[in-house]
Each structure stands twice: as C-alpha cells, then as structure tokens.
Amino acid sequence: MRNAHHYIAVTILVAIVTVATYFALLLIGPLPLQASTQSLDIDWLLNLEMQLTGFFFAIIVVPLFYSLFVFRRKKGETSDGEHFEGHSGLEITWIAVPLIVVVWLGIIGADNLRKVTHDDPQAMQVTAIAFQWEWQFVYPQGFTDEKLYLPVDRPVLINMESRDVIHSFWVPEFRIKQDIVPGRIMEYRVTPNRVGTYKVRCAELCGTAHSTMEEEVIVMEQAKYDAWLAQRTAEAVAAQATEAADPNPSATRGERRYSENGCKACHSLDGSHGIGPTWKGLYESEVKLADGSTVIADDAFLFESIKEPNAKIVAGFNVNAMPDFGLPDRQIADLVAFIKTLK
Numbered sequence: 001m002r003n004a005h006h007y008i009a010v011t012i013l014v015a016i017v018t019v020a021t022y023f024a025l026l027l028i029g030p031l032p033l034q035a036s037t038q039s040l041d042i043d044w045l046l047n048l049e050m051q052l053t054g055f056f057f058a059i060i061v062v063p064l065f066y067s068l069f070v071f072r073r074k075k076g077e078t079s080d081g082e083h084f085e086g087h088s089g090l091e092i093t094w095i096a097v098p099l100i101v102v103v104w105l106g107i108i109g110a111d112n113l114r115k116v117t118h119d120d121p122q123a124m125q126v127t128a129i130a131f132q133w134e135w136q137f138v139y140p141q142g143f144t145d146e147k148l149y150l151p152v153d154r155p156v157l158i159n160m161e162s163r164d165v166i167h168s169f170w171v172p173e174f175r176i177k178q179d180i181v182p183g184r185i186m187e188y189r190v191t192p193n194r195v196g197t198y199k200v201r202c203a204e205l206c207g208t209a210h211s212t213m214e215e216e217v218i219v220m221e222q223a224k225y226d227a228w229l230a231q232r233t234a235e236a237v238a239a240q241a242t243e244a245a246d247p248n249p250s251a252t253r254g255e256r257r258y259s260e261n262g263c264k265a266c267h268s269l270d271g272s273h274g275i276g277p278t279w280k281g282l283y284e285s286e287v288k289l290a291d292g293s294t295v296i297a298d299d300a301f302l303f304e305s306i307k308e309p310n311a312k313i314v315a316g317f318n319v320n321a322m323p324d325f326g327l328p329d330r331q332i333a334d335l336v337a338f339i340k341t342l343k
C-alpha cells in the first residue's frame with residue numbers, strides 16, 4: 001500500500017488517544033459510590049459508552065490533526081491539491097459501522113433497562129409520598145417516617161405518589177431516578193447492596209424550595225433493620241392505643257403530626273412566614289384575607305383551613321399553595337390543639 005506508514009502512524013495515535021480520552025473521562029467524572037445492585041449494570045453500560053466515546057473522539061480528531069501537521073503545504077509549493085471523486089468503500093464503512101454500533105447500544109441499553117426494572121414479587125414494599133417540599137415514607141406496618149430506612153441486599157419496591165406537582169426521586173448512589181407524576185403510582189425498584197446513609201434528592205424543579213427537598217436514606221443490616229422495624233411498629237401500636245383511649249385532641253400528638261405530615265416545610269413556629277403563614281401566635285389572632293375581609297383564627301377557621309386549604313386564602317399567600325392533605329378529622333383536631341399552644 002502506498003503511504004502505508006501514514007496509516008500505521010494514525011492507527012497507533014488513535015489507539016493512544018482512545019485510551020487517554022477514556023482515562024481522562026474516568027478522572028473528571030468520578031461517580032458516587034455504587035450502593036445498589038442496579039448501579040453495577042448501569043455503570044457497566046456507562047463505562048462501555050465512555051470507551052466508545054474515547055474511540056470516536058480519537059478517530060475524528062487524530063486524522064484531522066495528523067493531516068494539518070503532516071500534510072501541511074511546503075514552503076514554495078504552489079500546486080493544487082489532488083482531486084478526489086469520493087470513495088465508496090469508505091462511505092459504506094462510515095455508514096455501516098456507526099449503524100451497527102448504535103443498534104447494538106440500543107439492544108444492550110434495553111436489556112439493561114429490563115434488568116434494572118425487573119419485577120421481583122418477593123420485594124419489600126414502602127410508599128413514598130412527595131409534596132412541596134418534603135418526602136414522607138409510609139411503612140406497611142402502619143407508621144410514617146421522614147426518613148427512608150431499608151435493609152441491605154433485599155429487593156425493595158417503592159410505590160411513589162405526589163400530592164401536588166411532578167417531583168423526582170433520585171438517590172445518586174442507587175443510580176436510578178424516577179419522576180413522580182401526580183395522580184399515578186410510580187414504581188421504583190432497587191436492591192441496596194451497601195450499608196450506609198445516603199440522600200434522596202428531588203430531581204425535578206418543583207417550586208421555591210425544590211433545592212431543599214432532600215432526606216436521608218438509611219440502609220441497614222437486616223438484623224438491625226428488623227430491630228428498628230419491631231421498635232417502630234410497637235411504638236405505632238402503642239400510639240394507636242393511647243389515641244383510642246383518649247379521644248380528646250392532643251397538642252403532643254399534633255406536634256408529632258406537624259413533623260410527620262410535613263406541615264413544617266411551609267409553616268414555621270418562630271414567627272417567620274414561609275410558603276404558608278407561621279403558626280406562632282396564630283390562634284385567635286386577626287387574619288387578613290385576600291378578599292380584604294378579616295377573620296379571627298379560631299378553632300373553626302383553623303380546622304377549615306387544614307381541611308379545605310382553598311376555602312379562605314390569607315392575604316399575601318397563593319391559592320393552591322397548600323395541597324389538600326386529606327387528613328382525617330381527628331388528626332386535624334390534634335394539629336389545631338398544637339397551634340393553640342404556640343403563643
């Protein structure tokens with residue numbers, strides 16, 4: 001072959017640049033810990049794509065720069081360049097090879113998605129509720145927590161709901177991210193494989209406090225998890241028994257509900273207004289409404305405002321700013337009892 005040494009040089013340079021680009025990508029894009037079995041499959045695919053990226057970068061850039069430097073016009077040379085009429089072999093190659101690569105990537109990508117979303121009937125279930133701007137986790141044993149506790153090495157199905165707008169459940173260490181569309185139950189399947197504390201973040205712009213919508217995800221050894229679950233279940237049973245024995249509204253329970261139901265995301269206890277009015281000094285105060293009238297924040301007003309958030313809009317706050325949480329009357333009564341104590 002004529003000019004064989006150019007082909008050999010370019011081939012060697014392409015190989016070097018491919019490897020260098022791949023390692024440079026590894027260096028600049030360090031992924032977080034792998035904390036789920038799904039992350040292994042996903043990272044495998046990502047790694048392959050970084051290798052391919054390195055190769056395709058090299059095969060474009062190396063011939064370009066090689067030509068610029070090696071075939072540069074010599075001093076005093078004034079002749080025209082050689083004339084080409086296309087090269088069918090080359091054209092077929094650069095259509096066929098990328099086509100095969102893209103189809104192949106599509107197939108392994110689909111296979112990866114199948115593995116990652118694989119439906120395991122043995123999976124443990126938890127419900128995640130997203131709302132502006134908090135997470136709440138409902139355990140099948142009948143209690144709620146702000147944090148997500150999971151046992152290690154066990155498939156989990158998280159059924160996710162949104163009370164208002166679109167949120168997105170994202171734990172970078174698990175790699176999987178899933179939008180939560182209101183009105184639907186979205187499924188998120190994961191098998192945590194590393195004990196530790198991670199963070200779930202909301203990955204969909206959902207309003208003013210979107211950036212603070214994060215919560216801890218705690219992955220524990222199975223034995224520790226069982227102990228935690230037994231303790232929380234016992235607490236829930238005891239709380240239910242006390243509630244049944246004492247039908248009167250309770251400020252203590254109201255305070256717990258204030259945290260559990262996420263009221264604290266919008267209503268402060270220190271007098272500062274957030275997304276919603278502060279609860280401090282609210283009881284029996286004079287409240288100005290958006291329509292210009294005033295009401296006294298008595299039991300009836302507070303009860304109605306929690307039950308039907310849009311019934312009366314306080315001046316300076318938006319309609320629909322508060323979703324209907326669908327709380328049972330008893331819980332609302334507890335919350336009102338709690339508000340009464342906040343002088």
Ligand code: CUA
Pocket residue numbers: 130131132133166167168202203204205206207210211213
């Ligand atoms: Cu919820 Cu962003």
